[in-house]
Amino acid sequence: MERDIEQLNLALNNVKVLRSNVRRVFDSLSSGLRADHGEEGKENKFILELQDLLTLVNNNLRDVENAVSTLSTPPGPFNLGNSTHLSQETTLERQQLYGQLVNSYKWTDKIREYSAIAGNILATNSFNKTYKTFGTKRRKTQTSNHNVPPEVIENLITSIDRLFPDVAITSSRPFVPNPVIQASLGRVLKAIIAFKGLMIEWVVVKAHSESTDIWTESRYKVFRKVTENCHAAMCHFHSPMMPELAVRSFMHWFHSYITLFNAPCKRCGNHLQDNLPPTWRDLRTLEPYHEECK
Numbered sequence: 001m002e003r004d005i006e007q008l009n010l011a012l013n014n015v016k017v018l019r020s021n022v023r024r025v026f027d028s029l030s031s032g033l034r035a036d037h038g039e040e041g042k043e044n045k046f047i048l049e050l051q052d053l054l055t056l057v058n059n060n061l062r063d064v065e066n067a068v069s070t071l072s073t074p075p076g077p078f079n080l081g082n083s084t085h086l087s088q089e090t091t092l093e094r095q096q097l098y099g100q101l102v103n104s105y106k107w108t109d110k111i112r113e114y115s116a117i118a119g120n121i122l123a124t125n126s127f128n129k130t131y132k133t134f135g136t137k138r139r140k141t142q143t144s145n146h147n148v149p150p151e152v153i154e155n156l157i158t159s160i161d162r163l164f165p166d167v168a169i170t171s172s173r174p175f176v177p178n179p180v181i182q183a184s185l186g187r188v189l190k191a192i193i194a195f196k197g198l199m200i201e202w203v204v205v206k207a208h209s210e211s212t213d214i215w216t217e218s219r220y221k222v223f224r225k226v227t228e229n230c231h232a233a234m235c236h237f238h239s240p241m242m243p244e245l246a247v248r249s250f251m252h253w254f255h256s257y258i259t260l261f262n263a264p265c266k267r268c269g270n271h272l273q274d275n276l277p278p279t280w281r282d283l284r285t286l287e288p289y290h291e292e293c294k
Helices: 002-031 042-069 081-088 097-124 150-163 221-236 243-259
Strands: 167-175 178-185 189-196 199-206
Touching: 002 042, 150 167, 150 178, 150 243, 178 243, 189 221, 199 221, 199 243, 221 243
Parallel strands: none
Antiparallel strands: 167 178, 178 189, 189 199
16 A cells, blocks of 8 residues: 555656646747857757757656556546536536535535544533432422413502502403503503513503504604603513513503603703603613703
């Protein structure tokens, strides 16, 4: 095997030398008569130089033939699959596909090798996840906040109604079992709140004279601003681990809008700015601010 590799390397080196000397022949022909040939008999000098180069190329070609003749013939034809049809292509773009196929094969072969190594390493260092705590008590499986019994949601709505007596809350279930409640803050505004289990999914704030359609926004700019702020607060108070506390916190924040039209801005002290009252409520202190003052 080592002898075959040495003969193959020798043949490749001879081919390299042959290509180099052939290039010298073409360089000499393209240059033609040069200044180093002198003024007298420069044609004869050029012909002699060309003959020497051709003789050298002939000797190199003989060396290549001798080196190739010593190589052993492959035991059988190589199975190239459908890639053998690429040799029949006449366009230059498709003739380059074979090189790209070889690179792709090498890349996938390395991926297979590295994946096998990584699989062996991970198999010897497996990590078993467990929900056991220190002791004999097992961790309680967390239920999904989207799929809860209707009684749980009804109890939550009832507790919110008792927590805020000045907020009129009515509920309906157009999409059983998820309710849609309407919360009215006195004569100030009303909010249509859609639930997804124990999570608030959508909020729309409107005037009392407007419809209760949850898919259309208010025609008044002030209530559209409040709706945007409600969406921000809904994301802020969201808590998958404590969904009931998240809903109560949101409703406590929403209850602060009962002073929407009579509370001045905490920063500038004005009731109106750009013809709008303070439409933002701080998420911690519940203090009113204009959109530009918050």
